[in-house]
Amino acid sequence: MAKEKHPSETTHKHHHDCHHVHEHADWHTHDHSPSHPHTHGDVRDYMNAVAEYRKTFASKQDVLDHTPDPAVREMMLRMEQIGCDTVFDRFDQQKPQCSFGLAGVCCKFCNMGPCKITAKSPRGVCGADADLIVARNLLRSAAAGVAQHGAHAREILLSLKFIAQGRLNLPLLGEEKLRTVCKAFGIETRGQNSKRLAGKLADVLLADLSRPTPDTYETIKALAPAERQKIWKELDILPISAYNEVFDAYHRTGVGTDGDWQSIMKQFLRCGLAFCFTGVVASNIGTDVMFGTGHRATSKVNIGALKKGYVNIAVHGHLPTLVSEIVRIGHTREFLDLAKKHGAKGIQFYGICCSCLAAMYRYEGVIPLSNAVGAELVLGTGALDLWVADVQDVYPAIMDVARCFKTTVVTTSDSARLPGAEHYAYDHHHSNIEDTEKLARKIVTRAIESFASRRDVPVFIPAYEVTADIGFTAENIAEQFPGYKPLLSALQSGQIRGIVNMVGCSNPRVVYERAVVDVADELLRHNILIFTNGCASFPLLKLGYCSKKGAARAGSSLRQFLTDNDLPPVWHMGECVDNTRASTVFGGIAGAAGIAIKDMPYAFASPEWSNEKGLDASLAFRLFGIDSYHCVEPPVQGSAHVEDFLKKGTAATLGAVMKVNTDPKALAAQIIADIETQRKKLGWK
Numbered sequence: 001m002a003k004e005k006h007p008s009e010t011t012h013k014h015h016h017d018c019h020h021v022h023e024h025a026d027w028h029t030h031d032h033s034p035s036h037p038h039t040h041g042d043v044r045d046y047m048n049a050v051a052e053y054r055k056t057f058a059s060k061q062d063v064l065d066h067t068p069d070p071a072v073r074e075m076m077l078r079m080e081q082i083g084c085d086t087v088f089d090r091f092d093q094q095k096p097q098c099s100f101g102l103a104g105v106c107c108k109f110c111n112m113g114p115c116k117i118t119a120k121s122p123r124g125v126c127g128a129d130a131d132l133i134v135a136r137n138l139l140r141s142a143a144a145g146v147a148q149h150g151a152h153a154r155e156i157l158l159s160l161k162f163i164a165q166g167r168l169n170l171p172l173l174g175e176e177k178l179r180t181v182c183k184a185f186g187i188e189t190r191g192q193n194s195k196r197l198a199g200k201l202a203d204v205l206l207a208d209l210s211r212p213t214p215d216t217y218e219t220i221k222a223l224a225p226a227e228r229q230k231i232w233k234e235l236d237i238l239p240i241s242a243y244n245e246v247f248d249a250y251h252r253t254g255v256g257t258d259g260d261w262q263s264i265m266k267q268f269l270r271c272g273l274a275f276c277f278t279g280v281v282a283s284n285i286g287t288d289v290m291f292g293t294g295h296r297a298t299s300k301v302n303i304g305a306l307k308k309g310y311v312n313i314a315v316h317g318h319l320p321t322l323v324s325e326i327v328r329i330g331h332t333r334e335f336l337d338l339a340k341k342h343g344a345k346g347i348q349f350y351g352i353c354c355s356c357l358a359a360m361y362r363y364e365g366v367i368p369l370s371n372a373v374g375a376e377l378v379l380g381t382g383a384l385d386l387w388v389a390d391v392q393d394v395y396p397a398i399m400d401v402a403r404c405f406k407t408t409v410v411t412t413s414d415s416a417r418l419p420g421a422e423h424y425a426y427d428h429h430h431s432n433i434e435d436t437e438k439l440a441r442k443i444v445t446r447a448i449e450s451f452a453s454r455r456d457v458p459v460f461i462p463a464y465e466v467t468a469d470i471g472f473t474a475e476n477i478a479e480q481f482p483g484y485k486p487l488l489s490a491l492q493s494g495q496i497r498g499i500v501n502m503v504g505c506s507n508p509r510v511v512y513e514r515a516v517v518d519v520a521d522e523l524l525r526h527n528i529l530i531f532t533n534g535c536a537s538f539p540l541l542k543l544g545y546c547s548k549k550g551a552a553r554a555g556s557s558l559r560q561f562l563t564d565n566d567l568p569p570v571w572h573m574g575e576c577v578d579n580t581r582a583s584t585v586f587g588g589i590a591g592a593a594g595i596a597i598k599d600m601p602y603a604f605a606s607p608e609w610s611n612e613k614g615l616d617a618s619l620a621f622r623l624f625g626i627d628s629y630h631c632v633e634p635p636v637q638g639s640a641h642v643e644d645f646l647k648k649g650t651a652a653t654l655g656a657v658m659k660v661n662t663d664p665k666a667l668a669a670q671i672i673a674d675i676e677t678q679r680k681k682l683g684w685k
Contacts, residue, residue, distance in 0.1 A: 045117040059090040075377035091508040104134040110255040134639035136253040143249035145616035146596035149279025156286035164199030165678040170577040181589035201563035207643035242278040276620035284580035294361040304465030308566030316352035317390030325440035354575035361471030373506040373537035386447035408450040468546040474584035494685040501582040504606030513539035515607035522668030527555035534576035598625020598655035625655035
């Protein structure tokens with residue numbers, strides 16, 4: 001009788017035979033060469049790379065020693081003195097961060113895991129390898145970014161539609177923008193009143209947001225350069241709708257669905273386009289149509305601008321509709337008198353994150369204080385009576401600090417609750433949109449009541465404030481430099497060597513706000529003009545880069561250009577969705593030159609990016625052929641293929657790649673060198 005084989009022996013031979021077949025089959029989806037990242041040596045290599053990367057992470061002491069903003073340093077020491085943790089304490093407490101998470105090789109999508117890729121286990125339980133796991137994780141992050149900015153767009157577009165329907169009693173302040181955009185979309189404007197046009201435009205933009213069946217993505221067709229549309233069509237990455245691409249991203253990455261990392265990355269690119277044209281472009285259009293494009297203005301900036309004796313209200317988040325009404329109500333004689341009746345000198349508005357940046361050049365006296373990472377430091381002054389939190393970049397830890405200083409926190413979105421906060425919001429179905437004014441009145445009333453009950457709270461305000469010049473838009477830039485030709489001439493002559501859009505989040509992996517400042521210093525010194533918006537703009541606002549006096553930071557030729565035109569060296573363009581303004585100017589100058597955007601001396605820099613939206617924002621610019629530059633690595637080091645796709649592979653298809661250097665000054669040097677290379681290719685001086 002023959003001896004039975006042990007099951008493990010059979011299994012082992014089966015695997016060996018399958019591997020043998022694959023080696024001889026004409027399949028190109030897998031690479032079994034020694035350089036493949038699934039071999040033992042390469043697994044050790046990526047672990048070493050992650051370990052080295054982790055050594056670059058900043059500590060709280062690094063921030064105290066090197067933060068460019070002295071107000072940040074004072075508030076960090078103040079918080080330490082009173083025993084309040086901040087984001088910098090919690091970042092240190094998380095060390096050492098998980099190597100598998102940093103490399104992107106941890107998978108917990110199904111309940112057979114979680115799985116991680118190591119030399120011992122080069123595949124997950126389902127058979128997913130490092131390439132697939134890293135790609136799926138990256139795609140889900142991109143899809144989350146589309147959902148976040150897409151939800152922002154949805155709220156704005158619904159507000160636009162509700163105005164058109166008469167349900168929301170707000171004026172349309174951007175009628176010129178409305179009619180210009182409608183013409184671009186082929187919407188007949190003759191004989192149409194603004195509300196009717198707003199409703200038609202909202203329907204078109206909402207269709208791009210939520211279309212379930214394949215059809216033309218109208219925003220891309222109307223507004224994207226023809227050269228780019230041709231490339232995106234050839235690559236088969238034109239999206240169906242933002243909802244569809246997020247839906248499909250989660251479907252593809254679910255267990256046992258799409259097992260090809262290259263297919264996953266194609267969906268990643270589709271998400272980038274949906275993010276760009278719905279999450280950013282549609283949001284920007286809707287905001288400008290409802291609230292106007294704003295105007296050039298000057299604003300006080302930084303914590304030192306906080307005022308004692310006033311009812312101090314901070315708005316924090318991204319959605320402008322209710323914020324606009326809160327600010328309007330707070331400026332009425334009725335509420336100013338009510339504040340004074342309770343012993344206040346008046347009502348003052350401040351801003352954290354993008355709600356502030358959208359408001360500061362549309363309404364007088366909304367003072368920007370900080371980006372999201374610094375929110376706890378602002379609360380720690382004890383000067384805020386009411387904190388209005390809507391959606392995104394509102395960290396739950398703010399509640400701990402608010403309780404310490406008896407600051408009332410109000411949440412205003414059904415999507416974003418904070419335990420212990422009061423909630424005055426639109427409901428899930430927006431059935432109470434007609435109550436916008438009532439909600440705003442209640443919130444301002446609560447601020448006055450909070451002021452009256454907080455008179456025993458100690459206030460500590462570091463004496464640092466500057467004045468910034470704000471409110472740059474594509475419209476007023478085109479008006480100052482007609483047809484963009486003077487800007488083109490300055491670029492061609494070399495007076496301006498290049499233009500960089502510097503945006504993004506803040507991240508405690510690097511010294512808080514230091515990376516942004518270091519990159520900006522080097523660019524300006526080399527005569528490169530900077531546009532900025534979003535969280536990364538706060539250090540530039542707070543430290544004088546957005547002031548006309550800041551021209552002294554620029555190299556001689558740029559400084560002369562700025563002085564001749566009475567301009568600051570950094571042009572502040574607003575909130576995160578106002579990336580559209582920078583890209584419109586980029587396109588306008590390129591159009592005046594008759595040159596594709598990808599061939600111009602442009603760059604996108606997001607030195608401190610930290611969240612899913614930041615991943616998508618840089619991808620959006622790369623989709624236009626503009627390289628993106630960062631001091632923070634994406635979680636892809638576990639897959640050589642995916643990392644190469646981001647940092648090398650899209651050079652041939654999109655004309656742009658992602659470039660990372662954890663040293664801000666070295667990153668700036670790379671941007672400068674690449675801009676000079678572009679100039680040389682163009683034959684410019």
